[in-house]
Amino acid sequence: KIPEATIKRLSTYINCLERLQVEKHPVISSEMLGEYCQVSPAQIRKDLSYFGEFGVRGVGYDTKKLEAEIKEILGLNYNWPTTVVGVGKLGLALLNFTLFSQHGFSITAAFDNEPGKIGTELAGGIIIQPTSAIEDTVRDRGILIGVITTPADAAQKVADQLVAGGIQGLLNFAPTKVKVPEEITLRNVSITSELDNLAYLMTQKKKT
Amino acid sequence: KIPEATIKRLSTYINCLERLQVEKHPVISSEMLGEYCQVSPAQIRKDLSYFGEFGVRGVGYDTKKLEAEIKEILGLNYNWPTTVVGVGKLGLALLNFTLFSQHGFSITAAFDNEPGKIGTELAGGIIIQPTSAIEDTVRDRGILIGVITTPADAAQKVADQLVAGGIQGLLNFAPTKVKVPEEITLRNVSITSELDNLAYLMTQKKKT
Ligand SMILES: NC(=O)c1ccc[n+]([C@@H]2O[C@H](COP(=O)([O-])OP(=O)(O)OC[C@H]3O[C@@H](n4cnc5c(N)ncnc54)[C@H](O)[C@@H]3O)[C@@H](O)[C@H]2O)c1
Ligand SMILES: NC(=O)c1ccc[n+]([C@@H]2O[C@H](COP(=O)([O-])OP(=O)(O)OC[C@H]3O[C@@H](n4cnc5c(N)ncnc54)[C@H](O)[C@@H]3O)[C@@H](O)[C@H]2O)c1
Incomplete structure (x- = not known):
């Protein structure tokens, strides 16, 4: 089993490799990639070793090729139709974040239950729909991923509606546990854990 | 070295332990804690084993005591004065998130460079100040943690101002690498990595 921390670092290598290509570095060493990603070269080599041989010893990595290989490992060479439910402050920040689409996540629908928000047009031509339309829209558009940014007390009902529509993955930001069937992949995001x-x-640094 | 994933899980155990106390469970098993946290009991026992012996074999854990012990491990039994720079959608969502204060992070100042935002009063009586006041305010209030939620091109300058004021830790949400002196603890947050x-x-589930 590959550590989740490795998967998340691989994700950040993609952004670094894109910047390296923009700055015209077709071939790079693990030292240079480490400099751009603020990760040790040894950690980079270890992370990649879970998935096979990459790069040429003594020469380095082909920047474009490595990016494509990492995207394939993470399953980002597909398109992941995504929806956001709860278009508040956090939902809006996620809807406007263009980096998601570079990783293959295309946000194709947004839902809210506040009458004043329903019908509003967002960037990219998405129109906020009422939550009563979640099940049909998810089914009709083949949406695979749901992002929950509603208050905690609404999260379970929203998860049920997304699952009923045929969602396969859920990213939950509401500070509560939602229950989903076994075949659904659920991840809870906690920014509090980042601060912790x-x-x-x-605290560890102070002790040394 | 303790895996970062363990530290982040410990953080989520705190929220579960608080809910268990609210629901009047003074003593719990690792199975029950696992049910509340959506983590396997074996993983809970493994995470705690890094830090010593907890609970009584055959009896379970004292819910209140375990929460206090985990908070002490994470260094959350102190108060961490925190500031947010860039009061846009993401910044505002973080400023309004009450769970932070339960973990000991008290947001005591907020900064932005948009004239229309400066002087606005936020929840908790915080008044948005101009970025020119970052260094003095961080020093005067002994602020230890800075959260960067500005656009990417502003992040480095903001980091420099926070460091000049005496910040010890930085949580960066802007999709760019910021350079800080060795003694500063810097963590980059990527919600994209959560989606990846x-x-x-x-993708793995499909393969099995
Ligand atoms: N995971 C973290 O670390 C973290 C950090 C910040 C906020 N949060 C959480 O994220 C969520 C959103 O935070 P926010 O600051 O954007 O809040 P917000 O109040 O600005 O937004 C919530 C949105 O959900 C909508 N909503 C309410 N009930 C709904 C329902 N039944 N169905 C659909 N939509 C509904 C509201 O109309 C609003 O637009 C909250 O649960 C908050 O606690 C989590
Ligand atoms: N890490 C992630 O996964 C993730 C997700 C969403 C957004 N983001 C990033 O978070 C940041 C904030 O996103 P948002 O949606 O809240 O954007 P936003 O435009 O709503 O907010 C940005 C705020 O920063 C302020 N600002 C601009 N220049 C500044 C400067 N020099 N000094 C101080 N303040 C300044 C603006 O006035 C605005 O209030 C962006 O960098 C965005 O790319 C990251």
């Missing part, structure tokens, strides 16, 4: 991890690292 | 991880897990 930062506090832990700062 | 979800896509990877969904």
Whole structure:
């Protein structure tokens, strides 16, 4: 089993490899990739070793090729139709974040239950729909991923509607546990855990 | 070295333990904690084993005591004065998220460079200040953590101002690498990596 931390680092290597291509570096060493990604070259080599041989010893990695190989490992060479439910502050920040589409996630629908928001047009021509339309829209558009950015007390009902429509993956930002059938892949995002991890690292630094 | 994934799971155990106390469960098993946290009991026991012995074999864990012990491991039994720079959609969502304060992060200042936002009062009585005031305010209030939610091109300058004021830790949401001195603890947050991880897990499930 490959550590989740490795998967998340691979994701950040994609962004670095894109920047390296923009800055005209067709071939790079793990040292250079490490410099761009703020990760040690040894960690990069270790992460890649889970998936086979990459690059040529003594020469380095082909930047464009490595990016394509990592995208294939992560399953990003497909298109993942995605929807956001709960178009509040967090939902809106995610809807406007253009990096998602570079990784193959195309946000094709958005839902909310506030009458004043329903019918609003967002960037990219998406029109906010009422939550009563979740099931049909998910089915009709073959949406595979749902992102929940509603208040905690609404999250379970929204998850049920997304699952009923045929969603396969859920990213939940609401601070509550949602129950989904076994075949659905569910991940909970916690920015609080990012802060806690930062506090832990700062406390460790003080001790040394 | 303790895996970062373990630290982030410990963080989520705190929220579960708080809910268990609200629902009047003074003593719990790792099975029950696992049910609440959507983590296997074996993973919980493994995570805790990095830090010593917890609970009583055959009896279980004291819910309140375990929460306090985990908070101490993560360094959350202190108060961490925090500031947010860039009060846009993401910044505002973080400023309004009450769970941070339960983990000891008290947001005591917010900064932006848009004239129309400066002077606005936010929840909790925080008044948005101009970025020119970052260094003095961080120093005067002993702010230890900075959260960067500005556009990417502003992130480095903001990081420099926070470091000059005496910040010790930085949480960067802008999709760019910022350089900070060795003694500063920097973590980059990528919600894209959460989606990539979800896509990877969904692709793996299809293969099995
Ligand atoms: N995971 C984290 O670390 C983190 C950080 C910040 C916020 N949050 C959480 O993310 C969620 C969104 O935060 P926010 O600041 O954007 O809040 P917000 O209030 O700005 O947005 C919530 C949106 O959900 C909509 N909504 C309410 N009930 C709904 C329902 N039944 N169905 C569909 N939509 C509904 C509201 O109309 C609103 O547009 C909250 O649950 C918050 O606790 C999590
Ligand atoms: N890490 C992720 O996965 C992720 C997800 C969504 C957004 N983002 C990033 O988070 C950041 C914020 O996103 P958003 O949707 O809230 O954007 P936004 O445009 O709504 O907010 C940006 C805020 O920064 C302020 N600002 C601009 N220049 C500044 C400067 N020099 N100093 C101080 N403040 C300045 C603006 O006035 C605005 O209030 C962006 O960099 C975006 O790319 C990251």
